[in-house]
Amino acid sequence: MEAFYEELCKLITEEESVLREEPMKNHTTFRVGGPAEYFVTVSETETLQAVIKLCNRAKMPWFVLGNGSNLLVSDAGVKGVVLRLSGEFAECEIKENIQNGTADAVAGGGMLLSAFAMKLAKKGFSGFEFAAGIPGSVGGAVMMNAGAYGGEIKDCITKAEVVTEDGECRIFSAEELQLSYRHSILSEQKGVVTKAWFSFPIGSKLYILSNIELLNRQRREKQPLEYPSAGSTFKRPEGNFAGKLIMEAGLAGKQIGGAAVSEKHCGFVINKENATAADIYALMQYVIETVEANSGIRLEPEVKLLGEF
Numbered sequence: 001m002e003a004f005y006e007e008l009c010k011l012i013t014e015e016e017s018v019l020r021e022e023p024m025k026n027h028t029t030f031r032v033g034g035p036a037e038y039f040v041t042v043s044e045t046e047t048l049q050a051v052i053k054l055c056n057r058a059k060m061p062w063f064v065l066g067n068g069s070n071l072l073v074s075d076a077g078v079k080g081v082v083l084r085l086s087g088e089f090a091e092c093e094i095k096e097n098i099q100n101g102t103a104d105a106v107a108g109g110g111m112l113l114s115a116f117a118m119k120l121a122k123k124g125f126s127g128f129e130f131a132a133g134i135p136g137s138v139g140g141a142v143m144m145n146a147g148a149y150g151g152e153i154k155d156c157i158t159k160a161e162v163v164t165e166d167g168e169c170r171i172f173s174a175e176e177l178q179l180s181y182r183h184s185i186l187s188e189q190k191g192v193v194t195k196a197w198f199s200f201p202i203g204s205k206l207y208i209l210s211n212i213e214l215l216n217r218q219r220r221e222k223q224p225l226e227y228p229s230a231g232s233t234f235k236r237p238e239g240n241f242a243g244k245l246i247m248e249a250g251l252a253g254k255q256i257g258g259a260a261v262s263e264k265h266c267g268f269v270i271n272k273e274n275a276t277a278a279d280i281y282a283l284m285q286y287v288i289e290t291v292e293a294n295s296g297i298r299l300e301p302e303v304k305l306l307g308e309f
């Protein structure tokens with residue numbers, strides 16, 4: 001283990017870092033999760049590739065973290081390396097295309113969606129307002145094909161750069177990313193989205209900014225943003241809504257330990273009172289079983305699990 005740590009440290013530049021036993025509760029919106037054995041912040045593609053190659057040689061598991069907004073990390077923590085993207089990965093570039101009235105934008109995988117959406121809005125490019133209130137990163141959003149209010153990543157992405165499981169850098173076209181409801185090729189094939197390219201039409205700056213404000217207000221009114229959560233805990237079942245099924249099963253407010261089904265929006269499991277990951281997981285299982293007994297529909301988690309449950 002010490003030899004691995006030493007090798008890892010040799011790959012890291014001055015702007016980057018390696019932490020040991022870093023509490024994951026500091027990096028997830030559920031505010032739960034035990035320590036990551038190695039928590040590595042990388043800011044260049046070359047380092048990322050080298051770290052992945054080292055992990056593969058050492059048979060050390062690795063995981064890429066975005067903003068931790070769709071993750072439930074076990075109380076026992078995570079074995080191996082958790083990678084976080086910063087530096088060049090948290091930047092974007094937006095170019096106007098006067099001839100055809102569009103903008104071509106490229107954003108790093110570690111950039112926050114809210115920051116990218118505001119940069120686009122301030123330049124008057126429309127079509128990304130839906131993402132302004134999603135608390136994830138560009139890479140996490142591509143991986144999940146994040147969406148809201150009738151928009152999704154699939155509508156505006158043109159291609160993405162991915163460091164694959166074997167540490168090689170490859171461009172995936174929008175088609176190759178196989179984006180569908182909360183799914184991409186990266187759900188089956190491990191990889192790190194390091195950059196994504198998008199195309200947006202030119203719109204009215206004032207309209208776009210007020211649209212963002214409106215959507216964010218709707219979120220504050222309808223979602224329990226006052227509690228830590230990972231957003232919608234379950235995927236939307238075909239032709240139905242998870243929140244509606246959970247409410248009909250009489251589970252609004254149901255609590256296990258410190259975890260609760262939000263009464264404001266039953267689709268959200270919240271960390272109400274110092275919940276553990278085990279409380280949240282137990283409540284998710286209870287909701288799945290109870291909803292199935294009540295409606296015959298088996299809910300599927302949208303939240304990703306990391307570590308042992």
Ligand SMILES: Cc1cc2nc3c(=O)[nH]c(=O)nc-3n(C[C@H](O)[C@H](O)[C@H](O)COP(=O)(O)OP(=O)(O)OC[C@H]3O[C@@H](n4cnc5c(N)ncnc54)[C@H](O)[C@@H]3O)c2cc1C
Binds near residue numbers: 133137140191192193
């Ligand atoms: C209050 C709240 C509201 C939300 N509302 C919405 C919503 O309206 N619509 C919606 O779709 N989601 C919503 N979410 C869920 C979440 O924000 C999205 O799923 C988001 O896309 C996750 O991004 P992340 O960067 O936080 O990923 P993480 O939670 O860190 O990771 C999620 C998955 O993505 C992978 N991943 C992360 N970064 C990368 C990368 N660079 N390359 C490859 N894989 C990567 C991880 O390995 C993991 O498998 C909400 C969450 C919260 C807390």
